[in-house]
Amino acid sequence: MSKLTFLSAFIRNPKEVAAVSSSSKYVVNKIIKNVDFRNAKYMVEFGPGVGAVTQAILDNISPDAKLICLETNSKLCSFLNKNIKDSRLAVINDTAENFDLYTKKLNMPHIDCIFSGIPFSMINQKSKKAIIKKTKNSLRKGGKFIVYQQYNWHLGKYLSECFDKILKSIEIRNIPPTFIYICEKT
Ligand SMILES: C[S@@+](CC[C@H](N)C(=O)[O-])C[C@H]1O[C@@H](n2cnc3c(N)ncnc32)[C@H](O)[C@@H]1O
Numbered sequence: 001m002s003k004l005t006f007l008s009a010f011i012r013n014p015k016e017v018a019a020v021s022s023s024s025k026y027v028v029n030k031i032i033k034n035v036d037f038r039n040a041k042y043m044v045e046f047g048p049g050v051g052a053v054t055q056a057i058l059d060n061i062s063p064d065a066k067l068i069c070l071e072t073n074s075k076l077c078s079f080l081n082k083n084i085k086d087s088r089l090a091v092i093n094d095t096a097e098n099f100d101l102y103t104k105k106l107n108m109p110h111i112d113c114i115f116s117g118i119p120f121s122m123i124n125q126k127s128k129k130a131i132i133k134k135t136k137n138s139l140r141k142g143g144k145f146i147v148y149q150q151y152n153w154h155l156g157k158y159l160s161e162c163f164d165k166i167l168k169s170i171e172i173r174n175i176p177p178t179f180i181y182i183c184e185k186t
Helices: 002-012 025-032 052-060 074-083 096-105 125-138 156-162
Strands: 042-046 066-070 089-092 111-116 139-150 165-171 178-184
Touching: 002 074, 025 052, 025 139, 025 165, 025 178, 042 052, 042 096, 052 066, 066 096, 074 089, 096 111, 096 125, 111 125, 125 139, 125 156, 156 165, 156 178
Parallel strands: 042 066, 042 111, 066 089, 111 139
Antiparallel strands: 139 178, 165 178
C-alpha cells in the first residue's frame, strides 16, 4: 500500500517527490545509526513521504520526545496521518522552509536533529541556502542535520558553507543509490 501511494505521488508530481520508491531499509539504518537517541528529544523531518524514516525515528525516540514532519504533498500527509498513529508525531502540510514556525508553535525549546529527504536539486539556490542556514541556526550545539539525496553530491558545497563537520557516504542498496550527509553543529 505504501509503495503504491509513493509511486502514484511520484507519477503525479515527479519534481516534488523525485524518487520512484521510498528509502530502503539500508538507507534508513545508515541514517538512524548516526543519532544518539538517548540525548535527542526534539526532532524535525523534511519530506517524510510515506514515513520510511519517520517510523524508524519513532521506534527509537523516548516516550516524551517530539517529531515534527513537514511534507508539501497533501496526499502523503493524509497517508501518514492515517497510517502512523503516534501522539509524539505532528505532520504538517507545508514546505520545509517554514519549519521554524511550527517548532515555535509546538514549544520545542531547541532541536536535536533534523532529517531531510527533500529533493534539494529541484529547489532554487536562494531557498536551498535559506533552508540550510535556518537549519543550522536552529540546531543545538552538537545537533545534527542528516540529509539524504539521490543522483549526486551537488549539495555538499552548500552544506559546507554552514557546517564545518560533515561525514559523507553512499548507500547503493537503494533505487537509485543515495548520498548521505551527516552534518554536525560544532
Ligand atoms: C525523495 S522523497 C523522500 C521520502 C522519504 N523521506 C523517504 O526517505 O522515503 C521526497 C519527499 O519530500 C517531499 N518534499 C519535496 N519538497 C518539499 C519541501 N520543500 N518541503 C517539504 N517536503 C517536500 C516530497 O513530497 C516527498 O515526499
